[in-house]
Amino acid sequence: MELLNLNIPSWSDLAYWRPEAILCGTFLAALLGDLIGRGRRPAISFVISVFGLITAGAYSVAAVLHGGAAHTIMGDLIIVDGMAAFFRLLFILAGLATVLFSWTAEEIMGRKRENKAEFFYLTVLMTAAMMVMAEARDLLMLFLSMEAVGLVSYVMAGYMRTSLRSTEASLKYVIFGAVSSGIMLYGLSLLYGMTGAMTFDGIRAGLLAGEVNGLSLLITVILILAGMSYKIAAVPFHFWCPDVYEGAPTPVAAIFSVGPKAAGFALMIRFFYTTLAAGADPSASAPLIELINWPLLMAVIAAVTMTYGNLVALRQLNVKRMLAYSSISHVGYLLMGFVLLTDAGLAAILFYLAVYTLMNLGAFFVVVALNNHIKSEELDDYAGIGFRAPWLGTMMVIFLASLTGVPPFAGFAGKFYVFTAVMDRQWFWLAILAALNSVVGLYYYFRVVKAMFLTRPAEGADTTPLKIHWLQYTVLAVLAVPTLVLGFWFGPLKVLADQAIGLLSTGM
């Protein structure tokens, strides 16, 4: 064993990895704080978590402003590049918003709830794990980071121990998660068998160098897609999604609907782009993509996912469930960017993910804020809420309009980029189908708006104005303002997304 030839990571690697290291430290510190408070002072963990997330966020912003090339660190297992920096910001935003909002959410902090402090530091750990998912460039880290995010998610889904629905949600999540991880592992083992490489670059080199059997590669890709589709809740691995969102505490559903999903997309972009498409001449299609007919595969998955999500969402009377199906349909729109694995398509995915994070978190948080008061997520109980909490109602309208994709909201810009990326390569049927789906979305999103503003509450119902905590208003405003502004001033975010993907294709 030639020890001196082994790749020994140095401490200086941590310089590129400060936000993640800070979050891991925050997790441990908040855990210790909880233990020192003997489990009765969740405020300690809350404050530590918020400070840790803000510090990590500051370092992430600094890293983006500083720019710079891609660095492979930690013994070449982790890559910190423009895309990683982009997703860092996204995850920290989602984590910080969730932690802040949960502080006032009854489902987490209610008088009789248990394990309050755990929620905060588990969210921090999940944020760190999602960041690692976006940075993995090796099969080992790919699997490990996915399992880390999964493990924390299972716990958070079953958070309300006294609620049968929450327990059921956790159980479903675990079982589907275990099955899909197993399927994915099998695919990864096949890939290793074909190429003898663990890093994504090495796999690409192995695939291009050796003789590749089309069927074997197709099956391998499908098996690996199974594991990743589960993370992003694409059909046919979406079954857990509505039940988990409905059963889990709403703040948890909020972060589930954006965090692990975005992390799954980050992993998919890096993995499939690097192994199948990178280095190919952009004007011609890459041979590996041709070999397995990747565009058709992804187009079908995207079309089925968005249509299914939208059609089922039409029939939902529970707002949380409706948002769950709507998030499935958004995964369909996002997958459209994957069809050709081109830079334009992937950049559109990044842009849409950023916008989606803002608007979907916002919509879920409004549900949390209302749940604190009316203890319900049924559409019927939302009748007339718009008059009892006008600001909250207005923000919900902003988020829902953006989710629908009507101009001038951010969702429109996001959809615009995804659609054009697909149409550039003559996939018109997919674009038309997506446009039709958006029209369907209009119906069920605006049913909520109608209930809130146009329906009279039942006779004798409580009509006193709702008191919303200032912290909730602040977080919602921080999400709503960019949702509005990005609708017409989306240049900088677009540049950031383009840069992130540009580095991905050249920086390897």
Next chain:
Amino acid sequence: MDTMLPMGSVDVGMNGHFATVLIFVLIGFFFAAVALIVAKLLRPHDPNPTKLTTYECGEETRGSSWIRFNVRFYLVALFFIVFDVEVIFLYPWAVVFKHLLPLPELGVLVFWEMVIFLVILSLGLAYIWVKGDLDWVKKLVDRAEDEPPRRNPLLKSVTNEEGSQ
């Protein structure tokens, strides 16, 4: 390789080592089988109802032995697995520790790496300890107290013990 880990005076390769294990396993089965067969051949065979009861003396068993277990067993088993996996990670480290420690560029790293690993996992032990998951008999009253105490925490623990009695 052989300079790092002397596995024996003769290098027989790994299959050689496992062949030894296999032979041991086979001999084990062989001995058990021989003992049973010889006993079967030699012993007298003369059953009667009393002899056939489960115990010739002591309590008759009552009810089914298929009772439902308490969930606490499961919790302890789960904790065991987590630390079991930890041991698995300790083992390869222990094998090479002595060889790597003298190396100037690795020695410090090798030591502190495992210290960090163990500290992180002992936080887990501290967690289940503080949260009372290791108490076999739960202090229900203790956990029912939800609001953070406003009094001196030292006094607090005293009142809790009173409450649970």
Next chain:
Amino acid sequence: MTAADLIFYALAALTLVPALWVVGSPNIVHAGFNLLLTLLGVAGLFAWLGADFLAVAQLMVYIGGVLVLVLFTVMMTRVPQAREADSGAKRAILPGLFALGVLVVLLLVATGTHWGAPALTDAQPTTAEIGANFMTSYIFPFEYVSLVLLAALIGAAILIREPRGTEEDDEAGAAVETAEEEVQS
């Protein structure tokens, strides 16, 4: 057929036959115990392939730990129902056909692929090498695993710790209470 082949087929049989039992047995306690043999067979296969460390890890973690957990889980279910559980021979037709299809596809993949990974010719003890890798190239996943294990521990405690009281959903609490009564009686 060489002696090595013979050992392989014996180990494969040790893995597969009890595995069939696990899937088909109407008694989940028997299924649990048959899992022991399957896992033992897998450990044997690891050893046969020269992965000595994996074989021992399999023995310690799966047979020594996970299997105990599985058996506890079986013991915690409603045993009388579990013992007479319907094996569902009729309902097995469709999944069985699906499994057959998967088998065919996987066989095609296994035979059609040009395997690029280097074949292991001279197996050597792997533990030292794994240890050295943990200390060098794979330091990061090594430390990361400790965080994952910690999260698993906390998560297990949160999910299994007996809930204190109930509010809106009383069913969960009631179920726990009846379970307690049954254990005590």
